[in-house]
Amino acid sequence: MPDATPLEKMRAFVASYPDADILSTLQIDYTDQVPEMAGIFPQGLVETSRRTDILGNATVTNQLNFALYTVLSKAPGEDAGATYNAEWVMAFQEWVQEQSVLHLAPAFGDVPHTERVEAKNGEIYSADQEGVAIYAIQISVTYTKTYRR
Amino acid sequence: MPNATFNTVEGQQIQREMLLILLNVSTYASPTWAALGSTVTESSASYDWGEETSQDILGVTRTTLKKPTVTQDFDGVRLYEGDPAYEQIWVQGIQNQDPAALSNLDLLVIHLYAGVSATPFAERYPSSAIHPNSIGGDGGGFIEMPFSATYGGVRETGTVAKDPETGAYTFTRDSE
Numbered sequence: 001m002p003d004a005t006p007l008e009k010m011r012a013f014v015a016s017y018p019d020a021d022i023l024s025t026l027q028i029d030y031t032d033q034v035p036e037m038a039g040i041f042p043q044g045l046v047e048t049s050r051r052t053d054i055l056g057n058a059t060v061t062n063q064l065n066f067a068l069y070t071v072l073s074k075a076p077g078e079d080a081g082a083t084y085n086a087e088w089v090m091a092f093q094e095w096v097q098e099q100s101v102l103h104l105a106p107a108f109g110d111v112p113h114t115e116r117v118e119a120k121n122g123e124i125y126s127a128d129q130e131g132v133a134i135y136a137i138q139i140s141v142t143y144t145k146t147y148r149r
Numbered sequence: 150m151p152n153a154t155f156n157t158v159e160g161q162q163i164q165r166e167m168l169l170i171l172l173n174v175s176t177y178a179s180p181t182w183a184a185l186g187s188t189v190t191e192s193s194a195s196y197d198w199g200e201e202t203s204q205d206i207l208g209v210t211r212t213t214l215k216k217p218t219v220t221q222d223f224d225g226v227r228l229y230e231g232d233p234a235y236e237q238i239w240v241q242g243i244q245n246q247d248p249a250a251l252s253n254l255d256l257l258v259i260h261l262y263a264g265v266s267a268t269p270f271a272e273r274y275p276s277s278a279i280h281p282n283s284i285g286g287d288g289g290g291f292i293e294m295p296f297s298a299t300y301g302g303v304r305e306t307g308t309v310a311k312d313p314e315t316g317a318y319t320f321t322r323d324s325e
Contacts, residue, residue: 051190052165052190053187053188053189053190054165054166054168054186054189054190054191054192055166055169055184055186055187056164056166057187057188059188113289114289114290149166
């Protein structure tokens with residue numbers, strides 16, 4: 001059985017967040033504009049460094065970027081719902097950090113113990129008068145790949 | 150042996166990985182060569198020619214050179230399972246702290262870019278010394294064991310052939 005792709009790993013990882021059922025129905029590059037939905041939007045790979053040893057073997061550090069959009073209920077001007085949503089977004093980011101620090105996040109590269117998964121800049125992306133708000137969280141994975149000659 | 154020539158593409162600068170240093174992890178008579186330098190991003194051999202220069206009372210400058218002492222530092226050595234050269238240095242240097250073993254190591258320098266024909270030129274130093282300089286590293290990082298090598302013994306020159314299947318190198322000494 002082939003290894004899961006990075007996208008499959010990220011989807012499964014986010015869906016394993018224990019404090020939200022909405023993440024169990026994640027879609028890719030799409031989310032309905034109704035509450036309790038979410039989508040992952042891949043944002044590409046950036047090679048941040050490349051080391052080549054004197055034998056010609058290369059060690060590459062990549063950063064894989066995603067955006068997580070969650071659609072939550074938020075009535076205009078209503079503080080309780082807004083607070084709940086904001087705390088959910090912050091808690092998710094802390095959970096990702098904990099998973100990464102404890103090496104419980106999936107491995108994306110060849111040196112798992114050096115990998116870093118970060119969820120950051122969680123904020124409200126848009127809100128309408130119908131009681132629907134979209135929150136965006138940036139997720140990045142920094143991992144190492146080795147290529148031997 | 151006749152002078153070697155560079156056998157790479159004309160005008161194209163020669164890649165670093167065409168200069169290899171290998172450690173014999175077996176016996177002198179039946180060597181098994183393992184490459185040194187995995188995870189090391191920069192390493193160069195230094196040649197100390199024992200240069201002495203003097204000037205006589207007439208103002209004439211004279212310089213003498215000796216056969217060079219060749220040394221090489223390997224920094225950024227990260228240990229990992231599957232590298233027999235690093236493992237041998239670790240066993241002899243860290244585990245056993247065995248100076249006799251460390252000062253009787255067999256090194257082979259392969260110049261893949263040069264030769265009399267297509268066969269690469271190589272030089273063997275059968276009584277070389279290698280010693281780890283430290284072992285440790287940053288938290289959350291890797292164990293590093295930088296070491297230094299001094300090429301020694303009666304230098305032998307020759308050629309190498311690479312087994313296309315196993316990738317193993319075989320050194321053939323020049324005939325006297």
